Amino acid sequence: GAVVSQHPSWVICKSGTSVKIECRSLDFQATTMFWYRQFPKQSLMLMATSNEGSKATYEQGVEKDKFLINHASLTLSTLTVTSAHPEDSSFYICSARGPGRSNQPQHFGDGTRLSIL
């Protein structure tokens, strides 16, 4: 089945550092990818929709200047958390909808656990 790969799996860094997370669709082309964030004991919250070749669409309350999204190819989207602070520590997960009809399921990466000291 369709596979989405996310890298790195976990990151620990100092406050003020910028962190880049990669999301790749390994065996299909994804014109649209999604980025979610999950805090401990909470459900996933959609942050933004990443569109290949165009600007990302951010959900209300998500700072676009802080969470930079680049979707330069049909198989790669990146999320950069700029000047990260401890409150940005979370589990970040990407997904891509499988090819074909629009009711196809989404395929998720295994997530990136970000810890800001």
Place this chain on the structure above:
Amino acid sequence: DAKTTQPNSMESNEEEPVHLPCNHSTISGTDYIHWYRQLPSQGPEYVIHGLTSNVNNRMASLAIAEDRKSSTLILHRATLRDAAVYYCILRDPYSGGGADGLTFGKGTHLIIQP
């Protein structure tokens, strides 16, 4: 996406069937019922989806009520590896061109006892 209601948690014994309910009384005619599950420290995993008829795949079965206001995910023989949070999500592929992200509720935390 229309709202769904699921029990916060359920407990079952290993090797027994599990029935996970989901209520979606405001479902529209074009909403598909999707189920995903999330194992600890992993991203969600697609389980099954359907529109009106019951659906079966290698992971589970989906039983949809005739009025489509509720559905049940059936794990025929639970194993310890099925312990996860199960999410029931409605998706309208004709809304946003299928390009919308998923709206996750709290889901059902399934506990499997050995």
